[in-house]
Amino acid sequence: MNERGADLLLYGILLILPLAALVARRPPLGQTVKMVLAWIGIFGLALVVASQWHRVGNITAMLSDQQVSGTDTRIRMAGDGHFWADVEINGVRRRMLIDSGATTTALSVGTATAAGLDPEESPFATVVNTANGAVTARTATARRVVIGSVTATDLGIVTSAAFGDTDVIGMNFLSRLESWSVERRTLILTPRTV
Incomplete structure (x- = not known):
């Protein structure tokens, strides 16, 4: 059975379940027809949304907490009180915490691996002081790090399993900017002009 056939079978089963429950209750015919039409409408709408999901990305980008305005990149403060950036x-692509208290950009092992970074680039491990204490980490260099309108090349990073799944943009990225500031719960990153 091909993938489309399997999808249709799944949708059929999902439609049969509420219909079977409806038949078991034995409501009047008029009410049954209304409920059947309602369920068909619900499943039809779900099918349309699922088939057009790739277009939803464009809408979510417009509603994003991160916007490019002129040459600046503006990031609204998240509900947790932090600034989270969409970073490449x-x-x-990853969602990363911007932390002005972090000296160096820190990546989880998963992100470093996905980005093709070689943590063995440096023959020696380094000790990084974090909010949770000292951690042994490896260093590497990211060829290109982009946040909105800001691009940093050859950016030093540290990576360690101790970071868990958290990825952090540190001061070594922020120090490459012309300026960065916070105004009314919005972080503004202004790239250095050449």
Whole structure:
């Protein structure tokens, strides 16, 4: 059975379940027809949304917490009180915490691997002081890190399993900017002009 056939079978089963429950209750015919039409409408709408999901990305980009305005990139403060940026590292997209208290950009092992970084680039491990104490990490260099309108090349990073799934943009990225500031719960990143 091909993939489309399997999808149709799944949708059929999902439609049969509420219809079977409806028949078991034995409501009057008029009410049954209304409920059947309602369920068909619900499943039809769900099918349309699922088939057009790729277009939803364009809408969510417009509603994003991160916007480019002129040459500046503006990031609204998240509900948790932090600034989270949509970042591209060597072509790999991640949501990263911007932390002005972090000296160096820190990546999880998963992100570093996905971005093609070689943590063995440096023959020696380094000790990084984090909010949770000292951690042994490896260093590498990201060829290209992009946040909105800002691009940093050859950016040093540290990576460690101790970071878990958290990826952090540190001061080594922010120090490459012309300026960065916070105005009314919005972080504004202004790239350095050449």
